[in-house]
Amino acid sequence: MSTPEAHDMDETFLSAYLDDELDVPTRAAVQARIDGSPAWEAELVEVRAARDAVRALPLVDARPGFWDHVLDGNDHDKKGGNVVDLGVARQRRAWVSRWRALAGAAAAAVVLGVVLVPRPAPVDPALGTLTQVHAERASLGNDVVSNLAGAVVPAGLDR
Amino acid sequence: MTEHTRRPGVALAASVLTMLGAVVLATSAGAGTPDEAEELLTKARKIATHESFAGVVEVQWIDDAGLVQAERVGARGVDGAFVIGVGGRNTVGNDDERVTTSDDHPDTRSKQARGGRAPRPGESWDLEVVGRHHIAERSATVVTASDGAGRVRARFSIDRETGQLLRRVVLDEHGRTVRVVRFVTIIAGELDVPIPAMPAGPDNQAPVAIDSLPSGFVSRSDLGPYRLLGEYLQPDGAVQLYYSDGLFTASVFQKSGRVDWDGLPSGARAPIDGLRARSYATAAGTIVVWGDRDLVFTAVGDGPPDAVLAIVTEMSGNASEDRSWVDDVTDFVLGPFDWE
Numbered sequence: 001m002s003t004p005e006a007h008d009m010d011e012t013f014l015s016a017y018l019d020d021e022l023d024v025p026t027r028a029a030v031q032a033r034i035d036g037s038p039a040w041e042a043e044l045v046e047v048r049a050a051r052d053a054v055r056a057l058p059l060v061d062a063r064p065g066f067w068d069h070v071l072d073g074n075d076h077d078k079k080g081g082n083v084v085d086l087g088v089a090r091q092r093r094a095w096v097s098r099w100r101a102l103a104g105a106a107a108a109a110v111v112l113g114v115v116l117v118p119r120p121a122p123v124d125p126a127l128g129t130l131t132q133v134h135a136e137r138a139s140l141g142n143d144v145v146s147n148l149a150g151a152v153v154p155a156g157l158d159r
Numbered sequence: 160m161t162e163h164t165r166r167p168g169v170a171l172a173a174s175v176l177t178m179l180g181a182v183v184l185a186t187s188a189g190a191g192t193p194d195e196a197e198e199l200l201t202k203a204r205k206i207a208t209h210e211s212f213a214g215v216v217e218v219q220w221i222d223d224a225g226l227v228q229a230e231r232v233g234a235r236g237v238d239g240a241f242v243i244g245v246g247g248r249n250t251v252g253n254d255d256e257r258v259t260t261s262d263d264h265p266d267t268r269s270k271q272a273r274g275g276r277a278p279r280p281g282e283s284w285d286l287e288v289v290g291r292h293h294i295a296e297r298s299a300t301v302v303t304a305s306d307g308a309g310r311v312r313a314r315f316s317i318d319r320e321t322g323q324l325l326r327r328v329v330l331d332e333h334g335r336t337v338r339v340v341r342f343v344t345i346i347a348g349e350l351d352v353p354i355p356a357m358p359a360g361p362d363n364q365a366p367v368a369i370d371s372l373p374s375g376f377v378s379r380s381d382l383g384p385y386r387l388l389g390e391y392l393q394p395d396g397a398v399q400l401y402y403s404d405g406l407f408t409a410s411v412f413q414k415s416g417r418v419d420w421d422g423l424p425s426g427a428r429a430p431i432d433g434l435r436a437r438s439y440a441t442a443a444g445t446i447v448v449w450g451d452r453d454l455v456f457t458a459v460g461d462g463p464p465d466a467v468l469a470i471v472t473e474m475s476g477n478a479s480e481d482r483s484w485v486d487d488v489t490d491f492v493l494g495p496f497d498w499e
Contacts, residue, residue, distance in 0.1 A: 123417065124419040127423075127446055132264070134399075134410035134443075136259060136268075138410075139252070142204050143205075145243065147461070
């Protein structure tokens with residue numbers, strides 16, 4: 001284990017320090033950090049107190065069948081539990097998050113498309129006027145009565 | 160001058176059958192050749208702007224509900240100037256100009272402009288002189304126009320003395336009369352009747368003939384039997400394509416945008432080749448409105464209704480074959496807000 005620099009060390013080194021799990025150079029480095037830092041010294045006190053509190057708890061016997069249940073994770077229907085592979089679960093959650101993000105983006109794109117893409121302006125043709133315009137043109141060089149008589153009849157087409 | 164009636168379609172059918180019977184009885188007078196029929200129709204095109212006349216014209220049509228509508232209109236002309244009107248709406252004209260004024264409608268103005276020559280009346284129709292009868296107490300020659308399947312789609316009654324068109328009957332593909340314009344009374348010859356002066360107005364009210372369409376608009380040189388005779392820019396920026404098949408005329412108006420279906424009168428649904436369209440049966444003819452590629456189209460035609468509806472297909476083709484996935488997605492997303 002290479003000796004960590006002071007800025008690489010975190011609180012996990014304090015637990016290892018208390019459990020005497022560090023090699024000599026690392027232990028020396030942690031000790032130097034504790035000696036030079038009141039914050040680290042205070043942290044050491046807290047970690048030690050927590051460690052001692054947990055170790056002071058009484059031992060409890062496992063309920064009957066507990067270890068069978070733990071060791072037989074596939075039989076969760078009968079035993080009411082399930083062994084969860086945290087790595088797989090984390091990966092699955094990541095996929096779900098990704099798909100949710102994609103679906104949200106797609107929905108947003110559709111909404112933006114509807115709202116932002118310019119749609120042609122609505123047109124309500126003036127049918128009576130267009131009929132009149134056509135009849136006038138049709139009557140030029142043509143029979144005026146049969147072409148115009150119908151066009152002057154009110155049709156109630158223009159609002 | 161105004162009379163507006165509503166009665167069952169039987170009445171119109173009966174009156175047409177009666178007149179048809181008179182024609183059949185008169186057929187013994189001798190049927191004419193197609194050339195004679197065409198000559199009569201060609202002459203009738205211009206006679207009303209050369210002869211003097213005064214009369215009452217009745218327009219009958221079957222509306223979108225299948226009911227017969229009828230309206231009477233006054234018409235008179237002296238030496239090329241004429242006025243046709245009912246109520247507060249009148250069209251005044253001379254050889255090469257028309258102005259329509261109305262109490263409840265924007266005024267419109269049209270001037271003779273350059274354009275293609277109208278096809279011969281017999282170019283798309285089989286014409287035949289089938290007999291004689293009387294219209295408004297005047298002797299008339301009856302000419303029929305039949306389509307390629309031999310179905311009579313129009314009857315024209317032409318004054319034997321003056322050559323003026325006295326009646327025009329348009330039939331649908333089943334042989335039913337859908338529109339009639341006829342003189343109820345008419346006086347012809349030397350007349351001294353007042354014709355209003357042409358109303359003054361700015362020239363920019365009139366459509367302007369154009370050689371090429373503005374970007375984004377579409378044109379077709381032919382729409383089935385209809386031939387393109389002119390392209391015009393309307394004062395409001397809309398484009399008008401004007402067509403004729405020799406007997407009937409049609410205009411296709413285009414404007415950028417999408418159809419505001421809720422703003423349109425109800426009319427009749429007319430889905431054509433995957434396109435949503437709405438049609439209207441009026442005294443002047445058939446109107447069809449549809450949208451395609453960010454353009455709003457309005458076709459107006461005085462021919463048989465099926466011929467006017469066919470313009471949609473000729474103009475826009477089979478729209479479903481030319482749609483992108485963007486169109487499909489847009490329709491899916493926006494469809495619920497634009498439903499008919």
